[in-house]
Amino acid sequence: IINSLQNALYQAMVVIDQEEHVVWEDKNNALVTRNLVKMRERFQNMVFPEIVLRQESAYDEMVGLDTRSAPNRMEIPLGKNPLF
DSSP states (O other): OEEEETTTEEEEEEEETTEEEEOBSSSSOBOEESOHHHHHHHTTTSOOSOEEEEEEOOHHHHTTOOOOSSOOEEEEEEOSSTTO
16 A cells, blocks of 8 residues: 655555555655655555555635544555656
8 A cells, every 4th residue: 555645745655454654765754755657666666456546635614614523535546667
């Protein structure tokens, strides 16, 4: 999972045994980039059954609507090639 965060930040997550875990660059820093292609290039030599881009929208809150009880999540499947 590549989480699309605010201000063009992308954070890597991995699902192991149906649990999501943050991918760490080192013991102090989560793997975060400002470029989706660069993030995907970090994993191009690894095999994953699926890669998705996830975004959770804060649109409802920004326009004064009530917070949803369910997540406002969108996941877009990404191909294996980081340039497409």
